[in-house]
Amino acid sequence: MRSLAIGATGMIAQQLNVETISNNIANATTTGFKKQRAEFQDLLYQNFRRIGSTSSDAGTIVPTGVQVGAGVRVAAVARVLEQGNLTVTDNKLDVAVNGSGYFQVQLPSGDTAYTRAGNFKLSPEGIIVTADGYPVQPAITIPAEAVDVAINASGEVMVKLDGQVAQQNVGQLQLATFANAAGLEAVGDNLFLQTGASGEAVGGNPGAPGFGRVVQGALETSNVNIVQEITTLISAQRAYEMNSKVIKTTDEMMQQASQLR
Amino acid sequence: MENPIYVSLSRQMTLRRQLDVISNNIANMNTTGFKQQRMLFTEFLERPGMHEQISFVQDRAVVRDLSAGGMMQTGNPLDMALTGHGYFTVDTASGPRYTRAGNFRLNDQRQIVDGGGLPVLGDNGQPLAIPNGTKDIMVSGDGTVSTELGQVGRLNIVTFRNEQLMTEVGAGLYVSDEEPQAAPADTKVAQGMLENSNVKPVVEMTALIEIQRQYQSNQKLIENEHERIRSAIQKLGRTA
Numbered sequence: 001m002r003s004l005a006i007g008a009t010g011m012i013a014q015q016l017n018v019e020t021i022s023n024n025i026a027n028a029t030t031t032g033f034k035k036q037r038a039e040f041q042d043l044l045y046q047n048f049r050r051i052g053s054t055s056s057d058a059g060t061i062v063p064t065g066v067q068v069g070a071g072v073r074v075a076a077v078a079r080v081l082e083q084g085n086l087t088v089t090d091n092k093l094d095v096a097v098n099g100s101g102y103f104q105v106q107l108p109s110g111d112t113a114y115t116r117a118g119n120f121k122l123s124p125e126g127i128i129v130t131a132d133g134y135p136v137q138p139a140i141t142i143p144a145e146a147v148d149v150a151i152n153a154s155g156e157v158m159v160k161l162d163g164q165v166a167q168q169n170v171g172q173l174q175l176a177t178f179a180n181a182a183g184l185e186a187v188g189d190n191l192f193l194q195t196g197a198s199g200e201a202v203g204g205n206p207g208a209p210g211f212g213r214v215v216q217g218a219l220e221t222s223n224v225n226i227v228q229e230i231t232t233l234i235s236a237q238r239a240y241e242m243n244s245k246v247i248k249t250t251d252e253m254m255q256q257a258s259q260l261r
Numbered sequence: 262m263e264n265p266i267y268v269s270l271s272r273q274m275t276l277r278r279q280l281d282v283i284s285n286n287i288a289n290m291n292t293t294g295f296k297q298q299r300m301l302f303t304e305f306l307e308r309p310g311m312h313e314q315i316s317f318v319q320d321r322a323v324v325r326d327l328s329a330g331g332m333m334q335t336g337n338p339l340d341m342a343l344t345g346h347g348y349f350t351v352d353t354a355s356g357p358r359y360t361r362a363g364n365f366r367l368n369d370q371r372q373i374v375d376g377g378g379l380p381v382l383g384d385n386g387q388p389l390a391i392p393n394g395t396k397d398i399m400v401s402g403d404g405t406v407s408t409e410l411g412q413v414g415r416l417n418i419v420t421f422r423n424e425q426l427m428t429e430v431g432a433g434l435y436v437s438d439e440e441p442q443a444a445p446a447d448t449k450v451a452q453g454m455l456e457n458s459n460v461k462p463v464v465e466m467t468a469l470i471e472i473q474r475q476y477q478s479n480q481k482l483i484e485n486e487h488e489r490i491r492s493a494i495q496k497l498g499r500t501a
Contacts, residue, residue, distance in 0.1 A: 001277060001280070001281075002277075002281040002284075003277075003280045003281045003283070003284035006281060006284035006285050006288050007284050007287070007288065009288050010284070010287055010288030010289075010290075013288070013291075014291070017291065037335070039293065039364050039376050040289065040291055040292040040293065041292060041362070041376060041377065041431070041432040041433050042285070042289050042292055042295055042429065042431055042432065042433060043431050044430075044431040045428075045429045045430065045431060047428075048278070048320070049320075049321075049322070064301070064322035064323060064324050064425045064426070065322060065323065065428070066278070066300075066320055066321070066322055066323050067298075067323050067428065067429055068278060068281045068282055068285065068323065069282075069285035069288075069289070069298075069429065069431075070285070070431075071284070071285060071288040071289075072285075072288040072289045072292055075376045075377060075432065076376055078364070078366060078376075080335070080336070080337050081337075082336050082337065099396060100396055179367060179368075179369050179370065179371045179393065180366065180367040180368055180369050180371065182366050182367070183368070183369060196369065197368065197369055198369060199369035199370070199371075202393070209394050210393070210394030210395065210396060235291065236291070238462070239287075239290045239291055239462075242287050242290065242462055242465070242466065243284075243287055243288060245287075245466065245469060246280075246283070246284040246287050246288075246469065249280070249469050249470075249472070249473050250280065250284070252473060253277070253280070253472075253473060253476050256476065256477060256480045257480070260480065260483065260484070
């Protein structure tokens with residue numbers, strides 16, 4: 001029976017929904033994490049009586065047809081790019097992006113990855129690196145004799161050297177934007193890679209038109225709204241149960257048919 | 262002689278199809294813009310003899326419940342919901358298709374596309390593209406899309422004289438042979454919202470139970486009829 005397969009598509013879809021929600025909840029406190037949302041679409045329809053077919057010799061037309069759908073599928077797990085809240089950490093090397101744009105990070109393979117997580121550290125050589133030790137691009141070296149680091153809204157990194165009054169510019173943080181940032185591929189570790197769907201990275205200084213500003217001493221929290229996730233979780237669970245009820249009903253009806261003498 | 266069995270069978274067949282429709286409603290309970298469907302049955306009358314008539318049941322049509330689904334706030338600027346009658350227009354290789362699912366996004370050319378990647382059309386018949394280097398996308402109630410640099414275009418929001426004549430083609434899309442008309446003035450676009458499916462789970466669950474019970478009673482009728490015919494054959498076949 002068709003309804004058996006339809007119920008199964010519903011259960012599969014809701015299972016993926018629950019998986020997406022659990023990943024959001026698991027990353028509720030991950031710096032720079034963007035929540036995801038499962039989106040569903042109905043499947044193909046089978047026509048048993050086509051709309052517009054004639055219903056009598058007089059040529060009257062049936063106003064509606066008999067179309068039975070084949071269930072549901074997950075069309076996409078879309079990333080919601082809403083800005084996360086900024087939390088003040090007062091750590092000189094914590095940088096948050098307020099607005100659009102990603103920090104560029106050089107992977108050991110030489111590829112460039114993109115991230116919103118600005119919890120930067122210094123490498124033994126004094127280079128600004130991510131929490132995983134990947135250098136931020138363009139590379140910025142903080143001299144060992146620096147006593148203070150200041151990053152302004154447009155990404156200029158200034159240091160104050162011991163015994164000097166004037167600040168010294170040691171580099172410029174750059175951001176990358178994409179035509180379709182939701183099309184970036186998440187590779188874990190808060191990193192994203194460019195794909196055919198995202199478009200080419202466009203580099204620019206923070207604060208330039210189309211680019212967000214950077215905030216020193218703050219981190220962008222995840223944009224996961226726990227209350228919303230929990231309510232979605234409840235509705236996903238109920239939907240799963242109802243689809244399993246469809247399968248149970250179908251099974252019982254098939255059982256009766258098979259017991260027919 | 263076996264007419265009761267056939268009448269019962271006609272009901273059981275429609276019940277199975279009704280179950281398929283209900284299951285599809287339940288499967289699409291969380292599908293954006295989905296409209297629940299229900300079945301219409303008609304009597305199929307036959308007059309095999311002079312003074313007798315038998316009525317069978319036939320599934321006549323599947324109609325869509327066009328009432329609005331609940332609204333869900335997402336905060337995503339490209340999520341749009343329609344209040345009132347109307348459909349967004351998307352472009353496919355085989356012509357325009359219409360949808361209530363407003364979970365839109367941008368593609369790599371910054372065109373507004375639907376969940377399946379099909380470009381959403383403006384009222385000039387062209388896809389709407391958001392200029393590079395803009396951050397704020399604003400959609401007003403009448404479907405005008407603008408950014409901080411100015412207006413981009415207007416969404417093509419249409420309706421049809423008879424919405425029941427629209428055919429589902431899957432992926433939330435509809436097609437119609439009728440000419441699209443401009444949507445009524447009270448149809449508004451709500452930005453940052455999505456229209457949930459209008460499936461009422463309680464109604465579907467009770468329908469599910471009812472289908473099952475009706476199937477059972479038809480089954481019982483077939484069994485009784487079977488018993489009747491068998492005992493008739495046994496009694497009549499017994500030689501006096």
